[in-house]
Amino acid sequence: MGCDGGTIPKRHELVKGPKKVEKVDKDAELVAQWNYCTLSQEILRRPIVACELGRLYNKDAVIEFLLDKSSEKALGKAASHIKSIKNVTELRLSDNPAWEGDKGNTKGDKHDDLQRARFICPVVGLEMNGRHRFCFLRCCGCVFSERALKEIKAEVCHTCGAAFQEDDVVVLNGTKEDVETLKGRMEERRLRAKLEKKAKKPKAAESVSKPGVSEEFPGPSKTKTGKPEEASLDSREKKAGSAPRSAAANGSSSGKVGKPLGGPPKRSIADSEESEAYKSLFTTHSSAKRSKEESAHWVTHTSYCF
Incomplete structure (x- = not known):
């Protein structure tokens, strides 16, 4: 049966050759990565975050993934390296004033320009559509083109002024080589964080196991809150008051009255050069030294009624 009626079959109809490899449309791939x-x-909508490998996510999608880590999700492998919300950085994107979105194509009779992007570089003005390499900083989350980094070399961010290092620069949707480099940096960073965390644990255990150290060196709650000058003055007064007491105690024990430690020797008023009227006011004057018969009664205090 077949081949009747004057039909002539061709070679490609009879011989089955190898299938052609289907090529991915580059424009469609760029739209899928960047939008x-x-x-x-x-569709990406604010707040937009990026992981340490340079992939773009919706923040609510990342939170849902962290809360529900079920094995049924087919797309869970794309975010398997995200262990917590700290592994992603919220991006600061600059809007493109020439982007209209879907407002101009409500009827479906207008051509959509896939080269037009929602966001642009705030420094150079390039559109973030995948045709140009873009990157962000882990320290602040600002996004700008790689051309801006090369043309304007600086150690601070071009938009917010935050200081950054070379390890903080992450390429968005980079090539396989870029992803491998970023993956190595991510593993080194996480390993360093684990080692620092382990180093802190023994120190905390030693401080808990040795309570005597904290008693010898009291903290701010046990130390005196007074000023250092007041404390020094109080200590000096105590030392000055204790010195004459100790001297008096030594003199009484030996039965001899010792001389004062400091100060000039005392002089009697009788030996002074003052007038006699002034000297008579004191009991050491000769007029005050009377016999019992000449002295007045204690009721009439110094009445001098003889």
Whole structure:
């Protein structure tokens, strides 16, 4: 049966050759990377975050993934390296004033320009559509083109002024070589954080196991809150008051009255050069030294009624 009626079959109809490799449309691939979330495959909307490998996500999709880590999700492998919300950075994106979105194509009779992007570089003005390499800083989350880094070399961010290092620069949707480099940096960073965390634990255990150290060196709650000058003055007064007491105690024990430690020797008023009227006011004057018969009664205090 077949081949009747004057039909002539051709070679490609009779011989089956190898299938042609289907090529991915580059424009469609760029649109999927730069306009859709890697985890949920939904359109990117603020707040937008990026992981340490340079992939773009919706923040709510990342939070849902961290709360529900079920094995049924097929797209969970794209975010398997995200262990907590600290592993992603919220991006500060600059809007493109020439982007209209879907407002101009409500009827479906207008051509959508896939080269037009929602965000641009705030320094150079390039559109973030995948045709140009873009990067962000882990320290602040600012996004700008790689050309801005090369043309304007600085150690601070071009938009917010935050200081950054070379390890803080992460390429967005980079090549396989870029992803491998970023993966190595991510592993080194996490290993360093684990070692620092382990080093802190023995120190905390030693401080708990040795309570005597804290008693010898009291903290701010046990120390005196007074001023250092007041404390020094009080200590000097105590030392000055204790010195004459100790001298008096030594003199009484030996039965001899010792001389004062400091100060000039006392002089009697009788030996002074003052007038006699002034000297008579004191009991050491000769007029005050009377016999019992000449002295007045104690009721009439110094009445001098003889």
